Amino acid sequence: SQKIEQNSEALNIQEGKTATLTCNYTNYSPAYLQWYRQDPGRGPVFLLLIRENEKEKRKERLKVTFDTTLKQSLFHITASQPADSATYLCALAGRRALTFGSGTRLQVQP
């Protein structure tokens, strides 16, 4: 069956460091992969979309990689700030809807 795995344990890092979050998937061949940010009590907010033929995508301090051979996406936040603390969700495009991972909570310590 199709499965999306994100590290369920929280990631704690110091301000200014690079945060790296992992999304692994099995039994999928997604044409698109997306990353969202979710703050407590709020809806997810779109961050980046990467296509299967793209290796890397950047937006300001954010970088996403997509390795369809390893079936893995990495999400990087450089020069992290306490305001980056949130849960980050990866989502894979199925035929008709996005399927989400359970998310990884990032805590950036000042």
Added chain:
Amino acid sequence: DTAVSQTPKYLVTQMGNDKSIKCEQNLGHDTMYWYKQDSKKFLKIMFSYNNKELIINETVPNRFSPKSPDKAHLNLHINSLELGDSAVYFCASSQDGVAGELFFGEGSRLTVL
């Protein structure tokens, strides 16, 4: 102006009751969704409508019935509420389906006692 708005934000009710959650989007998108987020934070697709037509119904009990009076609205009606229905329900919309970003509402937290 809120792009995707849901009401109510909180809903506390007894088992066996019937309740509705409303959703409206002012983005002009063709596709709307209902997702359920349980206590473990998994976001699971429930329904999807494209231009008022149901295109996804993911193994959701018949007690859940979506209604789309027009492409800007997608409401969720739940009959005979059960304890396991307690969750946060998110409405979302998109223009390009899975090829584009989803815009989510703020969520409706349903608590069944």
